[in-house]
Amino acid sequence: MTPILLIEQVLNGLQFGVMLFLMAAGLTLIFGVMGLINLAHGSLYMIGAFAAAAVAGATGSFALGLAAALAAAAAAGALVEVAVIRRLYRAAHLDQVLATFALILIFSEGTRWAFGSFPLFLDIPAALSGPVTLPGGIEYPRYRLALIGAGLAVAVGLWWLTTRTRLGLRIRAGAEDREMVAALGVDIRTLYTVVFALGAALAGLAGALVGAIQSVQVGMGEPVLILAFVVIVIGGIGSIRGAFVGALLVGLTDTLGGLLLPDLLALFMENGAATQAGSALASMSVYLLMAAVLIWRPAGLFGRPA
Amino acid sequence: MRLPEGWVTAAALALLPAVALWAWAADEPFTITLATRAAILALAAVGLNVALGIGGLVSLGHAVFFGIGGYAMGILAFHAQTYAPLEIGPLTIAGTRSMPLIWLVATAASALVAWLIGLLSLRTSGIYFIMITLAFGQMAFYFAISWTAYGGEDGLSIYVRNGFPGLNTLVPIQFFALCCAVLLLAVALQWRLRASGFGLALDAARQAPARVEAAGLSPRRLKLAAFVLSGALTGLAGALFADLNRFVSPSMFSWQLSGELIVLIVLGGTGRLAGPVIGAALFVALEHWLGGLTEFWLVWLGAILLGIVLFARGGVVGLLTGRAGPHV
Numbered sequence: 001m002t003p004i005l006l007i008e009q010v011l012n013g014l015q016f017g018v019m020l021f022l023m024a025a026g027l028t029l030i031f032g033v034m035g036l037i038n039l040a041h042g043s044l045y046m047i048g049a050f051a052a053a054a055v056a057g058a059t060g061s062f063a064l065g066l067a068a069a070l071a072a073a074a075a076a077g078a079l080v081e082v083a084v085i086r087r088l089y090r091a092a093h094l095d096q097v098l099a100t101f102a103l104i105l106i107f108s109e110g111t112r113w114a115f116g117s118f119p120l121f122l123d124i125p126a127a128l129s130g131p132v133t134l135p136g137g138i139e140y141p142r143y144r145l146a147l148i149g150a151g152l153a154v155a156v157g158l159w160w161l162t163t164r165t166r167l168g169l170r171i172r173a174g175a176e177d178r179e180m181v182a183a184l185g186v187d188i189r190t191l192y193t194v195v196f197a198l199g200a201a202l203a204g205l206a207g208a209l210v211g212a213i214q215s216v217q218v219g220m221g222e223p224v225l226i227l228a229f230v231v232i233v234i235g236g237i238g239s240i241r242g243a244f245v246g247a248l249l250v251g252l253t254d255t256l257g258g259l260l261l262p263d264l265l266a267l268f269m270e271n272g273a274a275t276q277a278g279s280a281l282a283s284m285s286v287y288l289l290m291a292a293v294l295i296w297r298p299a300g301l302f303g304r305p306a
Numbered sequence: 307m308r309l310p311e312g313w314v315t316a317a318a319l320a321l322l323p324a325v326a327l328w329a330w331a332a333d334e335p336f337t338i339t340l341a342t343r344a345a346i347l348a349l350a351a352v353g354l355n356v357a358l359g360i361g362g363l364v365s366l367g368h369a370v371f372f373g374i375g376g377y378a379m380g381i382l383a384f385h386a387q388t389y390a391p392l393e394i395g396p397l398t399i400a401g402t403r404s405m406p407l408i409w410l411v412a413t414a415a416s417a418l419v420a421w422l423i424g425l426l427s428l429r430t431s432g433i434y435f436i437m438i439t440l441a442f443g444q445m446a447f448y449f450a451i452s453w454t455a456y457g458g459e460d461g462l463s464i465y466v467r468n469g470f471p472g473l474n475t476l477v478p479i480q481f482f483a484l485c486c487a488v489l490l491l492a493v494a495l496q497w498r499l500r501a502s503g504f505g506l507a508l509d510a511a512r513q514a515p516a517r518v519e520a521a522g523l524s525p526r527r528l529k530l531a532a533f534v535l536s537g538a539l540t541g542l543a544g545a546l547f548a549d550l551n552r553f554v555s556p557s558m559f560s561w562q563l564s565g566e567l568i569v570l571i572v573l574g575g576t577g578r579l580a581g582p583v584i585g586a587a588l589f590v591a592l593e594h595w596l597g598g599l600t601e602f603w604l605v606w607l608g609a610i611l612l613g614i615v616l617f618a619r620g621g622v623v624g625l626l627t628g629r630a631g632p633h634v
Contacts (some may be wrong), residue, residue, distance in 0.1 A: 084612065084616070093432060094568070094572070097436060098569065099615040101568070102607075102608040103612070105607055106609065109604040110602075226444045229441055233438055276454065280453055283449060284445050287444070287445035
């Protein structure tokens with residue numbers, strides 16, 4: 001293995017990590033503020049990707065596609081919150097799981113009905129296509145580098161929103177004590193809709209950005225959703241900082257595990273068996289990381305113990 | 307409606323055998339296969355109901371045990387089929403085509419894995435528990451895909467259904483009778499369990515863990531025991547399901563299946579004795595009937611589920627008995 005390959009894979013891991021962060025941040029916000037487990041978050045990711053692919057395909061503009069993804073996911077999120085989710089905040093977790101599972105079925109099959117079973121494709125914008133040469137002579141796709149930049153920018157934006165703005169103050173207060181915030185005259189119902197739409201827009205953005213390097217198809221959201229759950233469990237529920245650290249850890253573990261584990265096992269196994277066992281272990285590495293964190297800190301790295 | 311729950315339970319348990327006998331008399335083997343499928347899914351849901359209905363553990367990863375049961379059958383029958391014994395280190399194990407042996411391995415293996423997963427995930431509760439069981443389910447799914455020795459992504463076909471002493475399992479009605487008998491035994495076990503000291507303590511651990519703790523019992527150990535029993539039953543169902551299809555694949559580990567098992571229970575009625583049986587029968591009927599009407603039947607299933615969660619708590623049993631929750 002060459003250092004260049006290793007650096008490339010580290011960058012790939014970072015890129016995967018920041019996209020996971022966009023998903024996990026929305027989930028953790030929605031859980032932290034409203035106490036809701038939202039399985040349908042992956043559907044919002046899918047809606048973002050489909051909206052971007054459809055609009056970019058029709059107009060030829062990637063930027064318009066991104067705008068459409070944000071708008072469609074936020075609108076779908078707000079609609080779902082008002083129609084269904086609002087009734088679930090005080091419900092048992094089982095009801096939340098079941099209702100949001102039902103939403104996945106409706107969104108997935110509805111999308112299949114509207115767009116068919118064949119995947120759509122979203123082209124990388126011309127300005128961001130092709131490789132870029134990094135210091136040290138490493139060639140790396142410009143688009144993936146842009147994804148890392150976009151993810152970091154969103155992370156900074158979220159930090160600014162939650163700690164430096166009035167809306168962020170209300171969100172944090174709502175997570176602490178919803179009755180008190182309502183008693184102080186904040187319209188808590190609207191606040192919840194806004195937070196849900198914000199989380200949905202982040203998921204839609206992630207779907208659209210990733211949609212340009214993967215195919216856009218029904219069911220694309222759920223594997224990402226489950227990894228985002230792993231991120232939240234590792235980082236601690238309700239903590240955006242935890243989501244960021246957890247997302248980078250998961251992204252790097254997933255990418256580097258597939259690269260390093262077979263070589264590592266080859267030190268004390270024969271080659272064929274090492275490749276077999278290595279790829280099997282690599283597919284489980286993220287979950288083993290989660291298990292280790294659970295043993296060490298059951299409430300996650302930045303979570304408050306219950 | 308206000309029917310006594312005992313009547314509803316008896317009617318529900320008589321339903322599947324009645325449908326299968328009618329189909330046998332009318333010579334409709336496909337309907338018998340549908341009834342067998344419903345019986346096996348009901349068995350898996352009875353397993354989940356022990357953890358979810360009585361113990362209050364919302365496990366979104368029960369497909370792990372279903373898949374382990376399936377692969378226990380697949381691996382043992384595969385080695386019997388190829389006449390190549392299974393070698394694990396110094397151990398040499400011959401494959402087998404005998405259902406009782408396969409069931410033993412399937413329940414033991416799923417119980418062991420349930421113990422491991424339970425040990426880790428019961429360190430947490432509530433929403434963490436849901437996400438962690440879901441994540442372990444996904445881990446098993448990806449492991450099965452990357453495990454090429456047993457077919458990897460393509461799965462594993464078993465050409466002849468395994469045997470049970472005294473029965474010809476290739477005859478649909480006989481295989482149905484076997485699955486139905488196992489299901490009835492499991493329902494009886496669940497009934498005895500609820501009335502037992504362990505069941506009462508578990509029920510209490512769901513409702514008031516602090517009081518159970520004060521009474522000198524450990525809620526976590528009670529829940530762990532329930533989770534292990536639950537996993538073992540669902541694993542047994544997985545072995546039967548694999549025998550029904552004569553095929554195992556990673557899809558038996560999929561998170562959709564875990565979700566569907568929860569759906570079965572809630573459709574029928576959470577924590578109710580007959581809930582899983584009614585839910586599974588209804589699910590298979592909807593799948594067959596709606597699936598024949600439209601390719602997109604899952605949209606309608608989703609709408610029905612939303613309706614149940616928002617407006618009809620207690621599922622079918624709740625509607626029939628006029629009570630949203632099981633009486634304790």
